[in-house]
Amino acid sequence: MTVEVILGAALQLLEAEGVERLTTNHIAARAGVSIGTVYQYFRDKDDILAALAQQRAGAVRDDIAQLVISPPGANAVRAIVQALTRSFDDAPRARAALLDAMYRGRDDGGLQQHHQAFLAAIDGKVQLHAELTPERAFVLTHAPVSLLRAAAAEPGLGLDPQALEDELVRLLEAYLAALPAAR
Template sequence: MPEKTRRTPRQGRAEATVAAIFDATFQLLEAEGLDCLTTNRIAQRAGVSIGTLYQYFSGKSAILAAMAQARAEAARSRIAETLIAAPQLGSVRPIVQALMTTFEGTPETRKVLLDALFAAGGDAVMLHHHQAFLAAIAGRAELQLDLSPESLFVLTHAVAGLLRAAAAEPDLSLSPAVLEDEFVLLMESYLSALIARGRSG
C-alpha cells in the first residue's frame, strides 16, 4: 500500500495543507513534467514551508503515491454510489467513466500517477480498489452472478492493465469516447457471458 502521510490530516487546517500540496504537485506536473518536480518547488507553489511539507510526506514519491491513492479512493466511492443507485448491468458505463477519470490531466500526468500507485503497492492496489464494485456486482440477487477468484482476476486486471497501457501510450492518440465504448463492451460482454454460464451450469 502507498506510504502513509507522516501526520494524519484530521483537522481542517491539516487537510487544507495536504490539499494544497496535492494541487501544487498536479499543477507542476501539468506545466513542467516529472523531471522538474521537486519538494522545494511543490512547497513554494503550495505556499507552505519545506519543513511543513516534510511533516506530512517523506518526499516526492510519497506525495505522488498519496495523490494517486486519494484519487483512486474517490473513484471507488463514485462507483459504489453508482451501483447503489442503479444496480443493473446498464450501470457499467458510469463505472467505466469513473475509472477513466480517476486520474485527470495530460497523458503524461496520468502515467506518473498510475506509476506511483503501482510502485507503492503493486498490482494488489488496483485489485483492492476494484473489488468494491466487483463485490457489489457479485452480490446482486437479480443477476445471480457469482464471481470466482479467477473471474475477479481476469476482469480486474483486464481493466487495470488497459487503463495503464492507454496512459503509457499517448502517441496512439486514442479517442477517449471510443475507448470508453470499448471498455463498456469488454465489461458487459464478459459479465453477460459469466451470467449465461452460471444459468446453464
C-alpha cells in the same frame, strides 16, 4: 489542511510540467510552505505521488461502488467505464504518473488496497447473475484500469477517447455475458 495544499500544489505542477520536473522543493514553493513542512508529511516525491493516486482512486472507487449498488440501468457498464475514463479529465498529463504511482503503491499495497476496499463496499449489497470469485473480481477491477494505464503511457498511439470507452464497454459486457449463471 496543509496536506491538501501540498497535494494540490503537486497536482498543479505535475499537470503543468510533468513528473520529470516535479520536485519536493517546487512543491513546497507552489504550496507556500517550507520544505521541512513537506517532509513532515511525506518522505519524498514518490510518497506525494502515491498519496495523490490514492486520493484520486479512492474517489473513483466510491463512485463506482455506488453505481454497482444502485439499481442496474441499461448502461451500467458504460457508466462504470465512464467513471474510470473521466477520472482524470481535469489532469490528463498527470494520468500516467498517478496510475503508475497507484500500481507501485507504497505502504498500503496500491491497487490491491482499492480492489479489496471496493469488494468490501459492495459486499452483500448487490446481486450479480454470476458468482463473484476472487479471480473474476480481479479481472473485472484490474482489466479496465490496466488498459487505461497502458493508454496513458502510450499517448503516441493517438487513441480516440470515445472509441476506447466503447471498446472497454464491449470488453466488460462480453466478459460478464460469458460468465456462467450463479446457482
